[in-house]
Amino acid sequence: MQIVRFEDRRGRGLAVNTGDGYRALWSEDGPFPGDLPDLIAEGADLMAIGSAFHAATPIDIDAVRILPPLPNPGKIICVGLNYVDHAAEGNFEVPIYPTIFARFASSLLAHGAPMARPPQSEQFDFEGELVAVIGMGGRTILREEALLHVAGYSIFNDGSVRDYQFRTPQWTMGKNFDGTGAFGPCFVPSAALAPGAKGLRLQTRLNGVVVQDASTDDMIFDIAELIALLSEAITLAPGDVIVTGTPAGVGFARKPPVWMKPGDICEVEIEGIGLLRNEIV
Incomplete structure (x- = not known):
């Protein structure tokens, strides 16, 4: 649904x-x-x-x-390097603890809205991701109870301005340019999917060419573990958004690199959830 x-x-x-x-x-x-x-x-x-x-x-x-499914989430918590192949393609070590950074609601845009490559950079990259939306808040949530706290799921394209992202060890600047975080279009209640949104095919296409193709089973830290680990430190609230990481195939790791440019169409599709489509401007 x-x-x-x-x-x-x-x-x-x-x-x-x-x-x-x-x-x-x-x-x-x-x-x-x-x-x-x-x-x-x-x-x-x-x-x-x-x-x-x-x-x-x-x-x-x-x-x-x-x-957007949620226009102004209280928290947008993003997970980096959550697929083994993606960590490898960027020459990062496979994490033993989630790599966490924040997005802000000012960066969000909806399905069908123009996704904005900023004038300061040409290194605008795609990242198709599964989103988990918190329904029941809490702190120090047990892993075995974590999925009870999920209201449902959606789709994200974590548009990344790579030269800004990698200027410092902290990724926040390159992940928060206005109009770079595409979100939606659909929200699917958790009861309509397998527990933890397991086993769903995630595919990103740039101008019709498949650039990312993976299963949500491939995540290093699954939804339940992410909620348990995050809530050790952060009180989660209804409507908070967890953007769970992207698989291999991103543009900066390709040789030569592939950047999104004005006129491109980027689509992220997740089985059972829907299709997020945006033109780059």
């Missing part, structure tokens, strides 16, 4: 893929259940809410403006 936040002439709403296409409710509709961030914060039964959309209005999802 895929949930999409959108906006059109009628206003903002939610659309759900009910199996026979998308059906929508707008915020002014009487049966509107609430915006997705509010539903996640309330701990709502998202599968039950999605089922209620079977009687809603059919909508052409390609004719509306898609919004």
